Amino acid sequence: MDLDDSEKPAEFVEGLAKGLAVIEAFDAEHGEMTLSEVARRIDASPSSARRSLLTLMALGYVGQKNKRFHLRPKVMALGSAYYVSARIEELLKPELKRIVDTYGDASSVGTLDGPDLIYIAHVSVQHARRASAVIGARYPAHATSLGRVLLAGLPDAALDDYLEKMTPRALTRHTVTDKDALRAIILQARADGYATTVDQLDYGITALAVPIHGAGNEVVAAVNSSGYTGLLTPEKLVEERLFALRAAATAISATIARYPVLSAAIGP
Known part of the structure; x- marks a missing residue:
């Protein structure tokens, strides 16, 4: 940055x-x-x-x-130092594994770094070639379900600053790049408490994400569940997985509150 x-x-x-x-x-x-x-x-x-x-x-x-x-x-070694010191494997992955064990597909936790979404934990049973959610991978926040939830959690002034400075990049022919449309999508995610995406980051990815809150109720990270567009719709994701995803976010929020190192590592 x-x-x-x-x-x-x-x-x-x-x-x-x-x-x-x-x-x-x-x-x-x-x-x-x-x-x-x-x-x-x-x-x-x-x-x-x-x-x-x-x-x-x-x-x-x-x-x-x-x-x-x-x-x-x-x-x-630079990335693994963060991963080990924040105890990501021990503290975050169990909830992601529960989601994947229940629904299959993939589940990730991410946080914002400037205009980008960075993946800090990931579990998947998928092996197809597509945009990778490996630890440390970063993508434009506007094109991911995790990123949109995190942007929705920003104060109005910070969101305005983000939209003013960003240069939307089309990663597929479906990627929303109009700033007014993105603002409307982000504000809807704020109102709903979740965000969905279809083929925004890469073709074949449909995802649902919810926020993870810190001790002061601020949004510090997000967790998602994603699968193949040909087999899933956003409506089906919301109907089948939203409750479980929110339960996972609540559990992760509680874990963050118990472990100061993790809280400091993923907080603002």
Whole structure:
């Protein structure tokens, strides 16, 4: 997430920020890049990007082959440190497994990071090729059921700011990109206490999500249940799974309240 100079603390370390930006620049579409490609991705000069890459190579986080850079497995340690310290496996996955054991398909927990939805827990029995909900995956919040529920939980001013700054991206031909339409959808999710999506993130995904609340009743995360569009409708999801999904959200909220580390890890 880019910060304005006014948002940076006095002891902000630009070098560290640049190094983390380099790591985040690699994704499914940019699995390996040249120096100039990395520089463009992080909006930095080639010399600055080179220093970051060489530092990360020395630390074992980045490798190089034929003038193209790629991430090394050591990067996974950064994500696993969060996963282990927040006790995600122990505290969140049991509820997701209960949902999947009952209905099949998949269930996830996610939270907001700027304009994106980040998956922090996931259980699935699905094996088809489609947009992945693996831990740490991030997608535009407006195109996911989890993201829409989380956006619905924002204060009005924060929602207005999000809609003003966002650039809606069509991930399928069904993805809603009109800002007025998105506002109406998000406000309806706020009124309903849940959100549904059909083929918004990827073809074949129909999903239902509900909010997870923190100790102050603020929305800190969301949990969903998703399946194949050809076998499910939003109405069927709501009818069959909404009660169980809300029960899971209540149980996760109670777990968050009991474990301060988890609360701090997924809270605002």
